[in-house]
Amino acid sequence: MSAPTLSSPLLSARNVTKRFGGRVACQDVSFDLWPGEVLGIVGESGSGKTTLLNCLAGRLTPDEGSVTYETASAGAVDVHRLSEARRRLLTRTEWGFVNQDAREGLRMGVSAGANIGERLMAVGARHYGEIRGSAADWLARVEIDADRLDDRPTTFSGGMRQRLQIARNLVSGPRLVFMDEPTGGLDVSVQARILDLLRGLVEHLHLSAVLVTHDLGVARLLTHRLMVMQGGAVIEDGLTDQVLDDPQHAYTQMLVASILPV
Amino acid sequence: MPDTSITEGAYNYAYLDEQTKRMIRRAILKAVAVPGYQVPFGGREMPLPYGWGTGGIQVTAAIIGRDDTLKVIDQGADDTTNAVSIRRFFAHVADVATTTRTEEATIIQTRHRVPETPLKGGQILVFQVPIPEPLRMLEPRETETRTLHALSEYGVMQVSLYESIARHGRISKSYNYPVQVNGRYIMSPSPIPKFDNPKLDRSPALQLYGAGREKRIYAVPPYTPVKSLDFDDHPFEIERWNECCAFCGSTESFLDEMIVDDAGKRLFVCSDTDYCEGRR
Numbered sequence: 001m002s003a004p005t006l007s008s009p010l011l012s013a014r015n016v017t018k019r020f021g022g023r024v025a026c027q028d029v030s031f032d033l034w035p036g037e038v039l040g041i042v043g044e045s046g047s048g049k050t051t052l053l054n055c056l057a058g059r060l061t062p063d064e065g066s067v068t069y070e071t072a073s074a075g076a077v078d079v080h081r082l083s084e085a086r087r088r089l090l091t092r093t094e095w096g097f098v099n100q101d102a103r104e105g106l107r108m109g110v111s112a113g114a115n116i117g118e119r120l121m122a123v124g125a126r127h128y129g130e131i132r133g134s135a136a137d138w139l140a141r142v143e144i145d146a147d148r149l150d151d152r153p154t155t156f157s158g159g160m161r162q163r164l165q166i167a168r169n170l171v172s173g174p175r176l177v178f179m180d181e182p183t184g185g186l187d188v189s190v191q192a193r194i195l196d197l198l199r200g201l202v203e204h205l206h207l208s209a210v211l212v213t214h215d216l217g218v219a220r221l222l223t224h225r226l227m228v229m230q231g232g233a234v235i236e237d238g239l240t241d242q243v244l245d246d247p248q249h250a251y252t253q254m255l256v257a258s259i260l261p262v
Numbered sequence: 263m264p265d266t267s268i269t270e271g272a273y274n275y276a277y278l279d280e281q282t283k284r285m286i287r288r289a290i291l292k293a294v295a296v297p298g299y300q301v302p303f304g305g306r307e308m309p310l311p312y313g314w315g316t317g318g319i320q321v322t323a324a325i326i327g328r329d330d331t332l333k334v335i336d337q338g339a340d341d342t343t344n345a346v347s348i349r350r351f352f353a354h355v356a357d358v359a360t361t362t363r364t365e366e367a368t369i370i371q372t373r374h375r376v377p378e379t380p381l382k383g384g385q386i387l388v389f390q391v392p393i394p395e396p397l398r399m400l401e402p403r404e405t406e407t408r409t410l411h412a413l414s415e416y417g418v419m420q421v422s423l424y425e426s427i428a429r430h431g432r433i434s435k436s437y438n439y440p441v442q443v444n445g446r447y448i449m450s451p452s453p454i455p456k457f458d459n460p461k462l463d464r465s466p467a468l469q470l471y472g473a474g475r476e477k478r479i480y481a482v483p484p485y486t487p488v489k490s491l492d493f494d495d496h497p498f499e500i501e502r503w504n505e506c507c508a509f510c511g512s513t514e515s516f517l518d519e520m521i522v523d524d525a526g527k528r529l530f531v532c533s534d535t536d537y538c539e540g541r542r
Contacts, residue, residue: 085413092417110425117424122417128427128493150428 008070010035010176010208011056015065018051025051027232028065035175038202038209040223040240042216042255048232049212050180056210057097057178058087072175092119096169100181102161105168106153112139112164113149119172138167142197159190163197170201177209183218195221216259220244228252276323276356282306286324286479290470293481298447299411300394305477315348316474318371318390325386325470326352326369331359333367338375338516338533345373362536374437376458378515378537381467383484389452391473394480396440396450416448419491427496436501442489443482451488457500457516462488505530510541 009032016029026048033039041049054060056067058079067079072094079087091097099105106115116135117125125131136149142163144156153161162182169177182198183191199222202209213219219226219240227237228249236249247253274280282304289303308316326332332352336345340362348371349360361367364379371388381387397407400418410416419440426434439456443449451462452471462469462482469482482488492498506513508529515537517530532538 084409088413088415107421110421111428113428114421114425118417118421121420121424122415126420126492126494128424129495131424132428 007035008076009033010037010070011210012068013056013065014068016052016055016062016067017064018048018055018060018062024048024232026055026229029227029234030065031227031234031237033176033208033210035208036206037225038207038211038223040219040226041210041212041229042214042219042226043229044214044255047229049214049229051232052229053178053180053210053212057095058082058091059097069176092122093172094175096172096174096177098162098165098169098177098179098182100184102153102158102165105165106161108153111150111152112144112156115153115164115168116171118168123172134171138171139164141201142167143193157190159186159194162186162190162194166194166198166201170205170207173205175208177207179209179211181213181215182211183213183215191218198222216244216255228255273355276326276352277309278306278320278323282320283324286320289479290321290324290481293470293479294468294483296447297482297486298443298449298480300473300478300480303477303479305474308474309351310347312475313392314344315371315373315390317472317476317479318373318388318474319348319351319472320474321388321470321472321479322352322369322371323356325388326356326358328357330356330368331361331366332356333361333364333370333536334372335370335375335377335534335536336373338377338518339535341535363540364536374453374455375516375533376454376461378512378532378534379540381461381465383466385467387465387467387469389454389469389471391450391452391471391478392475393438394450394471394473394476394478396438396448411447414446416442419448420493423491423493423496427493433492433496433498439498440491442491444486445489448491449480449482449488455501455516456490456498459488459490459498460500464488503530507532507538510538512538512541 011033014030017027018025029052043049055062061080068076069079070076113132113135116138117131120131120134136146139146139149144160144163153164183194211223223240226240226243227234230251236243236252244256247256286303289301293301308319334345334349336342352358353360364377369386373390395407397410400422401407423433437455438450438453439459441449441451441459451459464485464487466484468484471480490498503517507517508531510532512532515532515534518533520529522529
């Protein structure tokens with residue numbers, strides 16, 4: 001990892017708290033994400049992982065705390081103080097968001113090529129041949145056959161849809177990708193393929209990512225650093241191998257111990 | 263001041279009451295001030311069903327005066343049922359002169375066409391609009407389409423054109439072809455053929471669009487740039503015919519294709535009846 005003194009963190013969360021009525025979904029979460037780093041958020045269902053991710057990605061507004069993002073051109077910005085226009089521009093240029101359910105992140109009614117090309121067209125690309133060329137290129141990079149370019153995602157398998165969603169997000173060359181259980185609901189061999197793909201892409205493109213998962217195996221493979229959440233609070237964090245090999249908190253020890261030996 | 267010399271004493275001048283007309287005029291002024299922006303207005307029940315031109319009639323009723331000359335066309339023709347009944351309606355309730363000649367008209371209410379004869383400054387073209395929202399088929403939520411307009415996020419419109427080329431090899435949309443007004447709002451030009459889109463660009467006439475069911479008014483002021491959306495390598499093109507009009511021989515106008523006998527013999531004639539008659 002690069003020395004922290006050379007650059008500033010890409011994303012900083014400070015005391016992020018989100019409540020739904022009297023229920024606390026995530027409480028007092030602070031961390032820094034450095035360029036090129038993949039941060040994993042693990043925890044059981046209902047521990048506030050997805051709420052935290054949505055707060056970080058500007059989809060939910062936290063009740064307290066702030067999220068600061070270091071933009072490519074305009075310096076550091078407070079994600080939740082930006083105008084809606086600028087925040088939406090940020091989310092479709094410098095950021096990506098991979099949903100667990102690919103149907104939420106894709107336009108199911110239009111072809112794979114149009115899905116990938118949407119971000120390009122949204123920022124002003126108006127040359128059909130070039131847009132189609134980038135779409136074909138990205139389709140190949142996520143290992144989907146070139147002859148599926150004009151097929152709709154409805155005709156794709158679950159794994160292909162997930163890979164298409166990844167391509168659609170990465171086409172604009174984002175610096176930061178949020179992933180919410182990107183391999184959830186897929187069978188094991190498909191999971192492995194997507195993990196392989198993601199690992200390669202993150203490395204080649206020097207992406208930073210925040211990855212939410214309940215699967216410690218996924219966390220082990222993809223992430224550099226890990227935060228463990230329970231009941232909305234971060235109870236342990238550190239380097240992934242450290243946390244998984246030498247868990248300190250009782251809950252983390254239980255999580256690690258509960259991985260089924262195969 | 264309400265006009266008291268009402269036809270037969272039953273209705274206010276031009277059918278709508280004065281308060282309603284003022285409300286519609288305010289909406290029109292706002293629409294003209296923000297070209298292409300859809301202004302909501304309190305649409306009234308009109309004595310004809312939605313889809314028959316209630317929006318256009320309300321706009322016409324709000325702007326018409328005794329010294330106006332009204333022309334009404336439907337699919338380019340002056341003599342179709344809808345055009346005839348709307349023209350008679352205004353002759354009756356607004357006491358105006360009517361005409362079929364494009365050059366003589368001060369207000370032209372239209373459905374599906376822009377007249378072939380070039381319009382002049384001072385003329386007003388009133389369109390009847392069924393679905394004012396150009397993004398509706400791509401994004402069903404009204405709150406979301408308003409946000410997209412507000413933030414000029416028009417990538418999704420381009421996605422639909424991309425999809426059309428991917429599927430058909432060209433942009434297959436031939437009517438209601440989306441346009442961008444004055445470099446800002448994307449606007450539905452109502453279901454006119456794309457053949458007519460170039461006539462909207464920098465037209466000397468004022469264009470008013472009324473959608474009765476959806477209760478929206480929008481406008482393109484005179485001499486405002488109106489650009490049809492396209493791709494650099496798939497530029498916007500209008501329809502061309504190999505035939506000419508069987509009546510007037512025009513090769514420039516929008517032609518309707520008709521089958522004239524049981525053997526399937528085809529005939530092409532101008533859709534704009536006034537233009538065609540003027541050339542014979």
